Amino acid sequence: MAKVKQLCGRSEVKKSDCWDLSSLFESDDAWEAAFTKWEKQIGGYARFQGTLAADVKNLAACLKFDEDLDRHGERLGTYAFLKTAEDSANSTYQRMQGRFINAVSRAGQEASFIRPEILAIPQAKIKTYLADRRIAPYRLLLERLLRYRSHTLSRKEEKLLAMQTEMAQTAGHSFHQLNDADLRFGTIRNERGEAVELSHATFSTMLHCPKRSVRKTAFYQYYQQFAAHENTLAAMLGGSIQRDIYYARARNHASSLSAALLPDQVPESVYANLIASVRRHLPALHRYYDVRRRKMRLKDIHMYDTYVPILSGLQTRRAWDEAVRLVLAALEPLGGDYLATLEKGLGGGWCDRYENRGKQSGAFSAGSYDGWPYILMNYQPDVLDHVFTLAHEAGHSMHSHYSAARQPYTYYNYVIFVAEVASTLNEELLAKHLMAQAKSDEERAFLINRQIDACRGTIFRQTMFAEFEKTAHEMAEQNEPLTVEAF
């Protein structure tokens, strides 16, 4: 019998393959001490309550207090979040994360007077406030806040909304626990006949397997687990949608869509136009599927046939160090400072490289203003896409790095609508670099195929998600029940 390749536990992972979270806190004890100190400051909001309209000096002091508390909180929260992502079944970090979220919720309640109090300041007075030198660091913040005038409730109502922060996360939290900790997909034989534990990350490898029976078995074995929990999943998704609608209605938004688009000031017509354009170009996607079917010599094409490269002969195994070198070479057009910073970061603890049991699936970039911009990967050396993922997340992290270096804390975060520019550009640079280095038509065809699949994922699939979300929210807004069948 072939040996079962099982995922190792977090404690067995080599330290050099893990991120180094000491830019945030040296240890759990250091976190604990900082958290205790921070938590005590939450009560400090009280001294500003009822004073903001009286003097611009009070408002400036209050905003500074809020900024400092938020900035320390971000650092504490990032540590707890990243520790939980390492192993979502680790109860120590679940508790850490839980205590942090609870404290943030209390801070939100304590601070809930700020918005309504500012919004109640008469227009003429706010004008003189905005012109005051002492308020200069917060002028843009105030201008943004004033946009919410018609969506802000009374102090008491705002406090009630702030008290719901934790409850409101139940749907999302349950999904992560189910998806990352409780679901088990069993083992599966790969094309070499080895038994491999099926997981979110190995599933992606299996879909890239040239042998159709492996892809097909992996597909059904993986989705069987989701099908077995379809009512639970529908209930959680329904709960998340109901939450969006509740907040949109509570705050007088026309719809959950208009509430979602307000912060980034994206017009609804842009959202609708994206969906309409992608729909209009669906025939191109269907034509590509047919080319794929013919090239793969299949009678019919299934979902599990659409990830494997059409040209199967190309070996694309790259060890971690090789992947890093390749990404750095591809990003050369971004300049020496960019490359030096990224090289140092990737070599020096920004990135958590490989999968382990309980680790959050997929990949992300996350950090805090006062710490490094960390990257979570589930890197598999035989999946070229994971090199692109590394380039992508490196784009986010470098964006965060430059933003934190150049902007004050209040303004360093960027909105999702622009966030993917930095990451997608990096993917394009990597594709261009690989294309220039390609030595044969076969290799070039392989890369073109990869680029088409990337378009499918980034443009078609994401837009389909957006359309699904839009339709599901609209259904709920028209009081249609959100059952499995409805979804």
Ligand SMILES: [Zn+2]
């Ligand atoms: Zn991204």
